[in-house]
Amino acid sequence: MTYFPEEVVEHIFDFLGSHRDRNAVSTVCKAWYHVERFSRRNVFVGNCYAIRPERVMARFPGMKSLSVKGKPHFADYNLVPYDWGGFALPWINAAVRRCPGLEDLRLKRMVVTDDDLDLLARSFPNFRSLVLVSCEGFSTDGLAAIATYCRGLRELDLQENEVEDHGRQWLSCFHESCTSLVSLNFACLKGEVNAGVLERLVARCPNLRSLKLNRAVSVESLNEIVARAPYLVDLGTGSFAVDHHTDAYQRLMNSFSKCKSLSSLSGFWEASPHCLDAVYPVCINLTVLNMSYAPAIQADDLIKLISLCFKLQKLWVLDCIGDKGLAVVASTCKELQELRVFPSDIYGAGATSVTEEGLVAISSGCPKLNSLLYFCYQMTNAALITVAKNCPHFTRFRLCILDPWKPDPVTNQPLDEGFGAIVRSCKNLRRLSLSGLLTDQVFLYIGLYAKCLEMLSIAFAGDSDKGMVYILKGCKNLRKLEIRDCPFGDIALLNDVAKYETMRSLWMSSCDVTLGGCKALAAKMPRLNVEIINESEGSDKLEENISDLHKAEKMYVYRTVAGPRNDAPDFVWTL
Amino acid sequence: MEEEFRGGRPQLFDFITNGRDWSDKGGYGAAEEKNLELRLGLPGGEDWSAVQEKREHPAESAVSPGHIAKIPKSTNLSASSGAKRGCSDAVESKPEGTLADKTTFQQRHLQQQQLGFLQLQAKGKESLHRTSGSAGLQSLEGKVCGPHAAHASSTKNTTATHSTSQSRAAAAPVVGWPPIRSFRKNLAGTAKASAESPNRRSDAEKKLENDRKGLFVKINMDGIPIGRKVDLKAYDSYEKLSLAVDELFRGLLMAAQMDPLAATTQSTKETHVIPGLLDRSGEYTLVYEDDEGDKMLVGDVPWDMFVSTAKRLRVLKSSDLCASSLSVASL
Numbered sequence: 001m002t003y004f005p006e007e008v009v010e011h012i013f014d015f016l017g018s019h020r021d022r023n024a025v026s027t028v029c030k031a032w033y034h035v036e037r038f039s040r041r042n043v044f045v046g047n048c049y050a051i052r053p054e055r056v057m058a059r060f061p062g063m064k065s066l067s068v069k070g071k072p073h074f075a076d077y078n079l080v081p082y083d084w085g086g087f088a089l090p091w092i093n094a095a096v097r098r099c100p101g102l103e104d105l106r107l108k109r110m111v112v113t114d115d116d117l118d119l120l121a122r123s124f125p126n127f128r129s130l131v132l133v134s135c136e137g138f139s140t141d142g143l144a145a146i147a148t149y150c151r152g153l154r155e156l157d158l159q160e161n162e163v164e165d166h167g168r169q170w171l172s173c174f175h176e177s178c179t180s181l182v183s184l185n186f187a188c189l190k191g192e193v194n195a196g197v198l199e200r201l202v203a204r205c206p207n208l209r210s211l212k213l214n215r216a217v218s219v220e221s222l223n224e225i226v227a228r229a230p231y232l233v234d235l236g237t238g239s240f241a242v243d244h245h246t247d248a249y250q251r252l253m254n255s256f257s258k259c260k261s262l263s264s265l266s267g268f269w270e271a272s273p274h275c276l277d278a279v280y281p282v283c284i285n286l287t288v289l290n291m292s293y294a295p296a297i298q299a300d301d302l303i304k305l306i307s308l309c310f311k312l313q314k315l316w317v318l319d320c321i322g323d324k325g326l327a328v329v330a331s332t333c334k335e336l337q338e339l340r341v342f343p344s345d346i347y348g349a350g351a352t353s354v355t356e357e358g359l360v361a362i363s364s365g366c367p368k369l370n371s372l373l374y375f376c377y378q379m380t381n382a383a384l385i386t387v388a389k390n391c392p393h394f395t396r397f398r399l400c401i402l403d404p405w406k407p408d409p410v411t412n413q414p415l416d417e418g419f420g421a422i423v424r425s426c427k428n429l430r431r432l433s434l435s436g437l438l439t440d441q442v443f444l445y446i447g448l449y450a451k452c453l454e455m456l457s458i459a460f461a462g463d464s465d466k467g468m469v470y471i472l473k474g475c476k477n478l479r480k481l482e483i484r485d486c487p488f489g490d491i492a493l494l495n496d497v498a499k500y501e502t503m504r505s506l507w508m509s510s511c512d513v514t515l516g517g518c519k520a521l522a523a524k525m526p527r528l529n530v531e532i533i534n535e536s537e538g539s540d541k542l543e544e545n546i547s548d549l550h551k552a553e554k555m556y557v558y559r560t561v562a563g564p565r566n567d568a569p570d571f572v573w574t575l
Numbered sequence: 576m577e578e579e580f581r582g583g584r585p586q587l588f589d590f591i592t593n594g595r596d597w598s599d600k601g602g603y604g605a606a607e608e609k610n611l612e613l614r615l616g617l618p619g620g621e622d623w624s625a626v627q628e629k630r631e632h633p634a635e636s637a638v639s640p641g642h643i644a645k646i647p648k649s650t651n652l653s654a655s656s657g658a659k660r661g662c663s664d665a666v667e668s669k670p671e672g673t674l675a676d677k678t679t680f681q682q683r684h685l686q687q688q689q690l691g692f693l694q695l696q697a698k699g700k701e702s703l704h705r706t707s708g709s710a711g712l713q714s715l716e717g718k719v720c721g722p723h724a725a726h727a728s729s730t731k732n733t734t735a736t737h738s739t740s741q742s743r744a745a746a747a748p749v750v751g752w753p754p755i756r757s758f759r760k761n762l763a764g765t766a767k768a769s770a771e772s773p774n775r776r777s778d779a780e781k782k783l784e785n786d787r788k789g790l791f792v793k794i795n796m797d798g799i800p801i802g803r804k805v806d807l808k809a810y811d812s813y814e815k816l817s818l819a820v821d822e823l824f825r826g827l828l829m830a831a832q833m834d835p836l837a838a839t840t841q842s843t844k845e846t847h848v849i850p851g852l853l854d855r856s857g858e859y860t861l862v863y864e865d866d867e868g869d870k871m872l873v874g875d876v877p878w879d880m881f882v883s884t885a886k887r888l889r890v891l892k893s894s895d896l897c898a899s900s901l902s903v904a905s906l
Contacts, residue, residue, distance in 0.1 A: 076754070076756055077751035077754045342759060346755070402753050433754075
């Protein structure tokens with residue numbers, strides 16, 4: 001290959017889609033490194049503090065699409081304080097200076113302000129797509145800036161962000177000449193939007209294929225929109241609160257029956273059972289259905305709906321679907337690949353809920369299942385062993401038994417054998433979340449069998465440091481490890497410090513690691529940032545007489561070539 | 576023994592403070608022995624979320640070390656051996672060792688071990704109960720599970736702690752558990768609220784409401800033909816409920832007061848238009864109908880119990896509060 005001209009090498013590299021492949025080829029030799037770096041268009045940064053933005057932009061001057069992730073995953077569950085970090089501004093600034101041709105930006109778990117959005121909107125003339133996932137710090141003012149200045153915007157996708165509603169009619173800021181929208185998702189916004197503006201926007205964007213409305217959008221408005229956009233593929237319905245005695249309902253049925261391309265539905269924020277009838281015409285084409293925001297829809301109505309969805313590949317529901325409903329899913333949805341069952345009432349008695357039976361039914365009925373997120377109140381080893389046998393193709397298996405330390409209710413044993421069966425059978429497992437009563441044994445199994453595992457989440461599990469050591473030793477491809485409330489201490493932490501440089505990050509909270517242990521880790525591994533998040537009052541400074549034996553309540557370790565970060569708040573100590 | 580726990584109950588669910596004093600819990604020992612019989616070969620699972628608390632309260636091993644013997648030998652924890660060494664007030668004949676000899680570190684381990692095991696047991700019991708249906712020791716478990724949940728005090732996770740005492744007590748209040756996004760935690764409540772409008776009632780919504788005992792209950796007031804509905808889960812004390820009832824009926828009552836035939840002589844200068852609802856000093860009294868159909872005076876039982884058993888409320892004229900009229904009057 002060394003004798004090929006660069007253009008040929010570059011052309012070959014064009015076929016390399018994944019970041020990992022491109023990263024790999026760039027390490028072969030200097031020539032390839034150079035060819036690759038000038039030809040890379042999509043840049044992915046898994047941890048915004050692992051590298052300085054300027055270095056990224058300098059290396060990839062041809063960058064068109066940038067994706068950056070900020071806070072650790074457990075920030076989703078309020079374990080990371082609000083102002084921990086993950087600021088978007090340095091990245092936007094660097095791109096403004098170095099890559100003005102930027103077209104797409106995707107940020108996940110980062111802090112984005114209105115000023116950031118304003119800067120973004122004004123600085124990139126070719127900007128096409130903004131995707132913000134689980135971000136915070138901005139308001140509808142920032143969205144107004146995007147709408148105003150990003151002519152030619154194709155995608156604005158806001159997923160599960162915390163957005164302040166400043167009441168400004170940001171949707172109106174889309175210029176009359178803006179006709180390029182392909183995807184618009186504002187489902188996470190709390191405030192109202194002007195119905196007329198929305199309808200006109202939809203009407204003038206003939207390429208609109210994905211539209212996700214927020215809760216404030218009424219069903220009357222939905223009617224108008226669907227009538228104007230019959231080519232929609234992906235629809236988030238807005239409130240969907242409709243009285244089936246009214247005209248609106250009838251019109252809704254008519255509108256939906258005209259949507260021949262509709263294959264993905266979500267929303268249903270305030271749907272009541274009767275209005276689901278309107279959806280029946282599209283069910284046979286649905287590949288994605290998300291009913292997980294609709295607690296008023298109970299099992300029987302879900303069953304009626306789902307029994308028409310033969311082509312369903314992805315289903316998100318609340319656990320009120322019950323085992324009975326899951327059995328219907330199993331017998332109907334033979335193409336199912338991804339299932340998520342969320343808890344509908346975490347405070348209550350779980351009167352209508354799912355158990356291991358539902359999961360077993362799914363596993364035997366849906367052979368293509370590869371991704372699972374399942375919240376339940378109980379699970380048995382026998383069930384997990386059966387599931388493992390039925391579904392060897394799992395790539396993501398996340399089981400959350402809502403009571404910590406809950407054993408198998410039939411045998412009273414820990415769930416080691418059940419999860420062991422899963423990792424033994426599912427050779428391609430990349431992501432695993434554990435729950436229930438678990439001893440060190442399950443970690444032995446994971447270390448032994450889960451060779452492809454990249455992300456592992458552990459809570460309330462294990463007996464000793466051995467558990468964590470099994471994981472670190474055995475899981476060669478581990479990238480992210482997050483642990484809470486487990487008896488793992490300094491011995492485990494310091495067992496193989498070099499391992500952490502092969503991983504993106506390690507999170508440990510409410511475990512047994514001490515300040516001394518963390519300091520030792522930091523001392524041995526200068527290319528790791530060892531951060532302690534200290535939330536107790538009164539001790540802001542590391543120097544204040546805190547013994548090394550003091551437990552580190554929250555520790556976040558990540559590899560970096562950027563050194564300690566300079567934007568850490570007072571309560572974050574980088575050792 | 577049970578009384579002791581009941582007395583301590585508000586403390587146990589006081590997740591805001593770190594002030595758990597384990598020295599009070601000497602009584603656990605005997606109760607735990609009883610629990611031991613049901614527990615089978617449980618490996619020691621510690622509760623590591625109570626770390627912060629335990630820093631404050633090192634020296635007490637109020638829990639019987641007897642159960643520690645049940646930890647299988649396969650767990651070779653330094654902590655567990657520390658626990659075996661360190662139990663000072665052994666109920667059974669365990670090797671003695673004064674805790675005072677140990678470092679704070681080991682004491683913490685000991686306590687967490689005990690604490691964790693305690694809750695482990697309790698949780699195991701909880702699951703057994705769920706499958707076997709017996710409710711005998713549920714209240715005990717509910718209390719025992721409480722301390723585990725006192726996590727980082729800075730972020731308190733829930734308001735519905737009281738009504739979960741009988742079941743999922745441990746799951747609800749722990750920070751970041753269960754691992755779902757915040758907006759999902761509120762889904763059920765907000766959906767219910769919006770489903771309340773009268774022209775959208777459906778069987779499913781009614782069922783949803785009934786499944787949650789004592790959430791929205793009807794409340795009628797003497798002299799006012801149209802009733803209201805009040806969400807009991809929105810309040811955490813009788814005082815707040817009383818205030819809410821006051822506000823609900825204030826406008827209607829004042830309109831009724833314009834009627835010269837109305838007997839009320841309350842001063843409108845007062846903050847409360849309907850004072851003395853709870854202490855029977857005022858003109859009106861708050862009563863409720865419980866899940867057995869009996870009419871009861873509001874205020875006798877702990878708030879949680881009231882919320883879980885109240886089906887309807889009524890604001891009666893205090894003069895009507897005699898036995899005969901209560902049985903005759905339909906609530």
